[in-house]
Amino acid sequence: MSKIILVIFIFATSLMAGEAHDIIRKLDENFRGKNIYMQLSMKVVSMGHERVMKMQSYSQGTKKSFVKIIYPPKDAGITFLSLNREMWQYVPKIERIIKIPPSMMLQKWMGSDITNDDMVKQSSIVEDYEPEIIKREGSVVTISLTPKENAPVVWGKIILNIDTATYTSNKDIFYDEEGKEVRYFIYKNVKKVGNYFIPTYWRVESSDVAERYTEMVIEEVEYDTKISEEYFTKSALKRFSK
């Protein structure tokens, strides 16, 4: 008898684990599509200072992305390319392509709470974490992501609150190894684009430092359009800067 219960239990849990995997994969797809084009504006608020930037981003799969800054005018035309975790930057003013060395990759990106590494390593929530459903409330499923053994990630745990109606998260909380909260992402204003759902308002806040957050609003988004392969070459940095 007890054996049967055990079998059922194992079956049930594996089903649940399968479901968690599914949810995460769908969430990830929503952020990415086959390829995605976005225009977004980013606001960094820190100690009373405020700064707004706008940029266009093209990405394909997990390994290729191209970003171009369009506002403020002073920075317009600066482009970034990341290919296979390597990253380059082009600055029109000096007409140079600069390779960003590994040590700079984890620096804060343009004064935001996002690191270069965050931009480059988007893929890792599917590959590096083991998801587990810990709570359901209506359509909202709370999933805890624990890093797989030997996964090269710094977080101890990530908790995602995912609305399964749209497969978008409304809040991600990042914890350190001791289980203390380090930072969180809040997502709002989900928009349906073709077959995909995407939150158009993001906010990143560090748990320790008050008066400091980064906001992003996605102004335009297109999925699965034909993005020319030309964007993902080093020559694109200069060519598409204009």
Add this chain to the structure above:
Amino acid sequence: MFKLALKNTLFYKGRSITTAILTFVSTMLFILFISMQDGSHNSMLENSLKIYTGAIEIYAKGYRDIGGNDYLIEDAKAITDKLSKIDAIEAYSARYETYGLLSNKEYSAASMVAGVEPSKERVLSSLESALREGKFLDEDSKNCIYMGAELASKLKLRIGGEVAFVGGASEGSFAADIFRVCGTFKTGSFEFDSSASFLARSYFDELMYAKNKASYITIKLKNLSDADAVNSQIVKILDDEKLESLTWKTLMKSMVEAMEVDNIFGYISLSLFLVVIFFVIMIYGFINISSRIKEFGVLRSIGLSKRNIFLLLFYEIFILSTLALIVVTPLSAYICYYYSINPIVIEGIADMYKDYGIVSDEIPFDFNPFTIVWNIVVIYILNFISILYPYIYINSFKPIEAIRHV
């Protein structure tokens, strides 16, 4: 009693001369040793203060711990205006420091890039004298970058070469430019030479939107030892909770500790010399007294108390010590004074070790009357202690015994 003591010292010439000479030597050794130790520490400190760190530096609170554009001094002029009223300050300058990426073709390195006021740095720091090749900056040297020699070689740059800079401007936007290498420097500190580079503020401020902003304000004092007093004066004048003013004692904590450790070792060695000399003075005192047992017996039996005897011995050592000290104090004070102005130069040390952080081959002494006074007090005390054993020894004899003593 004093007269008797005086006569005795004249009578026992051997003992008197040895004691006086030993006191002389030990005092000289003591004073010069301490003076040299303090002097070399001061010069060590001054040298490293000269390289880049100021005697006092003013920061916005948070800059030192967290850093970044949020913790810049927003109105540097308001502060420097106040500083100009303080007499004890020799010079000051507002520096703007940032970390950015320098890159030359496939070579790139993260570097501290600082905007400085070249004419003031000539007074404040030894950046100019650390010049290896090319030339130092001046007020309108435009996009000239003055770069650590190690950094330049890492980036494969030569004088006249161009290097791309990408970083964040003070309000958070991107800053990028091409700099031209005008000079390289070598201070001896590998870390500094492999990561620091400088531009004239006049140019750099435009690029970084940093006009009138500062990472910190560095201050040079007329007299380094005034640091604490001037610092509290600065704190009072600034009267701003968002700012902090720190002296070199905080800025270079590990160096201060290292000097304390060095002092401890110095004192250990010195105490060895003093102990040995103390013993010798005591031995001579003892020999002298043991040959005078008979005499002391007589003195006791004609009615001198133990206290009188002690006084007699005390006066004797007092006369001898004082005699030696009168000669030695001005002499060693003069030597200290002389070498504090004209430091001993050991030729070649600087050349030999320039690559490893020693910039100067001068060993200056420190001339400080207060130090000399306490040195002398220590010698007096040691000399007085040295008569205790002989005194106890002499008292162990009864007067009658003493008279018969052979």
Add this chain to the structure above:
Amino acid sequence: MYRLILKMAYKNMFLRVHRTLLVITMIAVSMSMMLGIQGLYDGMAENMIEKNKRSGSGDIALFAKEYRVQKELKYRVKNASSIKEEIENIKGVEAAVLRLKAEGLLSTARKSSFAFMQGMDLEGENRFGRFEEFLKEGEMRLEKGDAIIGLELAKTLKLQIGSKVVFSTQDIRGEINSIALKIRGIVQTTNIELDNSAIFVDIGEMHRFLGTNEEEATQIAIICKDEKLIEKLVIKYPELEIKSFLELKPTMKMMQDVMLIFNSITFFIVMSVVFVGIFGVMYVSVLDRIREFGIMISVGMRYKYIRVQIFFEALFVGIIGYLSGAVLGAIILLYIKNHGVDLSSFSDALEMWGYEAVIHGTIKISYFTTTFAAIIAASFFSILIPLRKIKKLNPIEVIKADK
């Protein structure tokens, strides 16, 4: 005859017990103090040099040219393991190890810091420089996913045993790669570079991580006794950069020089003062007994014997002083060696310069032999002037004299 002289010298020593004891105490105290100080300073310097050698470059280190400037993987020694084998077979070489080094970023959820990863073979390192002895906390284990970290770096990132870190660096193809590591051990080598910024992993794992192969390394370190070896190596491997320990760490040489000069000066001053002490006592002791010597000469004792007798007296004092000083000094040295001198309150500064907070002394036989020679010499010279006094003696006058 000499037995009698010896006996007389011995007896005379006790004639003025207090005086003799004072001199002996003086010798003993100053000598033991001096030994203690020498042991402490030498210990400090030697300890530092030895640990730097053991944990770092050994006596000689080989690099690919340019590596030391660029510090990039590109500049690695391609056939390192065969070079290592060749070197191991050279006479006089005690041990050689391969190391792979890559600079990058070490991060936790809260903080990241510049660091370098050093791949090494733990067993080889133990043979090379008893690496296991540097362990401060945790255990010496480097299996897959394990790492050992330098003490200061662990402090900077607030890491403990069991903490997880991620190290990111460029691999051989220039791509950025990350690896997750679990801290198994924390080491303190007092090699500033290592303590501040090194994370150690197994070299095999690092090869897999970076894409390098087992043949390659960025550094070959050698321990050897043969000082000429470096010249041979320079000829044998012209394509490599070959540096001796002191070339790599010139500050160590400077420190050694300074310590030597300082100890010699101390020794000289102390011994001169000791000489003055013995001299004073011998002089007075001779003067005291000038009548006695007069009588001895007038009864036919030859000056030679008196000289020997006085020499023996001085020697007795010197030797007894030396022996008590040696015993006392040995006790102090043993204490400093075994317990060390605790300077933890200055640990920041000490560690910055690569010293340990508790300084252990060293003991060298030469301390005792040179001091012995110096004290014997001091005893000998101290009697020269008193002897001259006796030689000039006119027996009759002396006997008549009252004093």
